[in-house]
Amino acid sequence: MSVVEYAGRRRVRLVGLAVVAALAVGVVATVAFDVPLDRIFTVGYVARSMELAAPITLAAIGGLYAEKSGVFNIGLEGFMIFGAFFAAVGTYFAGGSGAVHAWAGIAFATALTTVLAVLFAVLLIRYKADQIVAGLGVWFIALGLAPFTASVIWGSRNSPRIPSVGRLTVPGLSEIPYLGRIVFDQSPLVWLTALVVVGSWVFLYRTNYGYWIQAAGENPEALDTAGIDVNRVRYATVIFSGAMAGLGGAVLLAHSSSFVGTGQTMVDGRGWLGIVAYLFGNYNPIGAAAAALLFGGVDMLQGQLQTLNIELSAKLLELLPYIVVIVVLGGWGKTRVPASVGEPYETKD
Amino acid sequence: MFDATVLERFGIALVSILVAILLGLLMVAAAGHNPVVFLNNLIVGAIGSERMLARTLRLSTFFIVTGVAVAIAFRAGVFNIGVQGQFVVGGLACAMSILWAAPYLPSGGLGGVGLMLIGTVAAAVSGGLYGALPGVLKAYADANEIITTIMLNFIAIGAVSWLITNPFREAGSTNVQTEPLPASVGLPPVVFGESGFSVIGLVLTLALVAVVAVVMTRTRFGYDMMTSGYQASAAVYSGVDAKRNVVATMTFSGAVAGLASALFVIMYQGRFLEPASIHTYGYDAIAVSLLAANNPLGVVPAGLLFGGLNSATSYIQIYSDVPVQLIDGIVGIVILFVAVPELFRMAARRADYGGEDE
Numbered sequence: 193m194s195v196v197e198y199a200g201r202r203r204v205r206l207v208g209l210a211v212v213a214a215l216a217v218g219v220v221a222t223v224a225f226d227v228p229l230d231r232i233f234t235v236g237y238v239a240r241s242m243e244l245a246a247p248i249t250l251a252a253i254g255g256l257y258a259e260k261s262g263v264f265n266i267g268l269e270g271f272m273i274f275g276a277f278f279a280a281v282g283t284y285f286a287g288g289s290g291a292v293h294a295w296a297g298i299a300f301a302t303a304l305t306t307v308l309a310v311l312f313a314v315l316l317i318r319y320k321a322d323q324i325v326a327g328l329g330v331w332f333i334a335l336g337l338a339p340f341t342a343s344v345i346w347g348s349r350n351s352p353r354i355p356s357v358g359r360l361t362v363p364g365l366s367e368i369p370y371l372g373r374i375v376f377d378q379s380p381l382v383w384l385t386a387l388v389v390v391g392s393w394v395f396l397y398r399t400n401y402g403y404w405i406q407a408a409g410e411n412p413e414a415l416d417t418a419g420i421d422v423n424r425v426r427y428a429t430v431i432f433s434g435a436m437a438g439l440g441g442a443v444l445l446a447h448s449s450s451f452v453g454t455g456q457t458m459v460d461g462r463g464w465l466g467i468v469a470y471l472f473g474n475y476n477p478i479g480a481a482a483a484a485l486l487f488g489g490v491d492m493l494q495g496q497l498q499t500l501n502i503e504l505s506a507k508l509l510e511l512l513p514y515i516v517v518i519v520v521l522g523g524w525g526k527t528r529v530p531a532s533v534g535e536p537y538e539t540k541d
Numbered sequence: 542m543f544d545a546t547v548l549e550r551f552g553i554a555l556v557s558i559l560v561a562i563l564l565g566l567l568m569v570a571a572a573g574h575n576p577v578v579f580l581n582n583l584i585v586g587a588i589g590s591e592r593m594l595a596r597t598l599r600l601s602t603f604f605i606v607t608g609v610a611v612a613i614a615f616r617a618g619v620f621n622i623g624v625q626g627q628f629v630v631g632g633l634a635c636a637m638s639i640l641w642a643a644p645y646l647p648s649g650g651l652g653g654v655g656l657m658l659i660g661t662v663a664a665a666v667s668g669g670l671y672g673a674l675p676g677v678l679k680a681y682a683d684a685n686e687i688i689t690t691i692m693l694n695f696i697a698i699g700a701v702s703w704l705i706t707n708p709f710r711e712a713g714s715t716n717v718q719t720e721p722l723p724a725s726v727g728l729p730p731v732v733f734g735e736s737g738f739s740v741i742g743l744v745l746t747l748a749l750v751a752v753v754a755v756v757m758t759r760t761r762f763g764y765d766m767m768t769s770g771y772q773a774s775a776a777v778y779s780g781v782d783a784k785r786n787v788v789a790t791m792t793f794s795g796a797v798a799g800l801a802s803a804l805f806v807i808m809y810q811g812r813f814l815e816p817a818s819i820h821t822y823g824y825d826a827i828a829v830s831l832l833a834a835n836n837p838l839g840v841v842p843a844g845l846l847f848g849g850l851n852s853a854t855s856y857i858q859i860y861s862d863v864p865v866q867l868i869d870g871i872v873g874i875v876i877l878f879v880a881v882p883e884l885f886r887m888a889a890r891r892a893d894y895g896g897e898d899e
Contacts, residue, residue: 336869
């Protein structure tokens with residue numbers, strides 16, 4: 193049995209095992225401990241899980257584009273922190289308290305993180321920075337400078353209350369049972385994320401440029417021979433990845449009430465989850481979104497259990513997404529990485 | 542970035558630090574503060590008095606030991622971003638093993654030494670096991686160690702925090718902390734009075750650095766590790782079991798991270814407390830190790846620099862209005878620059894010196 197075959201069978205076995213385990217836990221929980229499952233997995237739960245998944249999804253899509261083209265952007269977490277912070281700054285200085293100001297903040301954040309991503313891309317591609325170390329550098333810079341600047345502006349590492357974008361309710365359609373609340377009474381940012389997911393999938397697998405991106409990561413020499421500038425493709429994807437992570441941070445802020453700059457900041461590992469999400473999704477935007485939804489769902493679960501007064505420590509429940517990552521990475525392993533990730537490309541002319 | 546010569550690395554580290562501090566001063570000025578005062582506070586806060594010097598040396602010992610832990614893994618081509626988690630797990634194991642063993646040992650000096658040995662071993666073993674976990678996942682499940690170690694950091698901090706809040710909390714205390722260690726546990730300060738710093742701690746740290754340097758360069762184990770890092774295929778060809786080597790490296794690295802927390806608990810805190818409130822030694826250690834080009838001996842000056850920077854942070858927090866998160870930002874900028882030796886080579890060529898590598 194070849195290694196690939198074994199991995200394939202193992203994956204099927206694992207998924208099967210996970211489903212059986214989940215069912216067993218469900219049955220035991222309902223029968224033995226009288227846990228009201230129907231009150232945990234409500235329509236609102238699904239809708240809010242999607243809200244939590246949106247920022248992770250956006251960062252994941254950016255990251256997968258960069259890695260597909262051969263550059264590991266490990267700075268996603270840092271770009272998300274900058275995104276959330278810039279969105280708070282933009283919304284704050286736009287004044288007022290309407291959804292319009294929140295949108296202005298999101299636009300401002302995306303624009304500014306794009307500028308930062310250009311600088312990052314130049315360091316990685318033109319100056320051949322060590323991708324891992326430079327990405328960690330971005331994370332540390334964001335962890336320090338975002339709270340620093342927040343303190344300068346607001347006198348505190350946290351921002352004052354920031355208006356949110358609110359929900360987009362389609363009259364009539366939102367009355368449809370189940371589907372209405374999940375689709376037609378949802379944050380417009382979830383819609384935006386869904387659009388980005390589908391758009392990225394089409395772009396990656398159905399356009400020439402998408403094929404160039406994949407070739408830049410798998411076989412840059414061939415792409416070069418075909419007359420396409422490998423590094424130009426990589427610039428585009430790295431800048432896109434920074435912009436998407438920044439947008440993800442901005443979306444995170446728009447779904448909450450203020451920027452939190454204490455501890456690991458409000459981003460709190462979501463950029464890292466983004467990387468894990470596209471690894472699980474096997475570099476497919478739709479797979480990455482599904483994985484992000486899993487993390488969003490697990491994250492939301494703790495809130496659900498708490499509102500039902502189920503005696504489980506909040507501190508331990510907060511660890512669930514991270515434990516899920518370890519378990520799934522341990523069982524699933526790393527998906528097939530593009531062949532030339534991490535190597536700077538030099539034109540041979 | 543590992544293709545630079547020793548002299549080049551030294552130059553890059555120095556220039557990175559200077560440029561990062563310069564950028565920091567610009568930001569201080571932009572935020573409406575006086576950069577000259579800030580720079581003065583930075584120096585005074587690090588070495589301005591005996592008390593501050595002791596604080597700098599105390600922090601430096603933690604940065605040196607955690608930096609060595611990171612360097613061990615990086616040298617072998619494995620990224621251990623999980624030193625913070627291994628530190629937290631080791632610290633709790635150290636404090637709890639001492640508390641549990643205390644009733645069975647005499648209360649005098651000899652008992653104290655015994656307890657410290659027990660605590661140190663417990664910290665090294667648990668840190669090593671916590672480090673071995675991502676090593677096993679990498680070797681046998683092909684799971685990216687960067688991701689798993691970061692996840693394990695979050696898990697360690699959350700789980701230990703829960704343990705100290707619930708079963709291991711000091712009876713009747715409102716603070717999230719364990720019981721204090723017995724009075725017989727601790728290192729005599731020798732020179733610096735009540736500063737949480739002991740010269741003995743520094744001597745032990747330097748001894749550890751020497752031991753690690755010898756292991757890395759003079760033993761079969763170290764040789765296998767280093768060749769795996771630089772020449773993976775050559776290592777496998779010469780009979781190194783690559784998988785076992787990854788696990789051994791991560792275990793060694795995690796055990797050293799555990800030793801750092803034993804020092805932290807025994808020399809400084811005298812108990813273990815809320816892990817989220819502990820300084821991120823494990824993360825800063827990455828910068829320390831990178832500045833030192835992952836050389837255990839180079840970690841000593843890099844650790845001293847970080848000790849000074851962080852000691853000054855406490856001073857600046859009290860005596861000025863400049864938000865201290867700036868220092869973390871400066872550390873990040875240092876890391877970013879260290880990642881790009883090519884930038885400096887190009888700058889050097891432009892300036893027309895030292896271009897002989899072309």
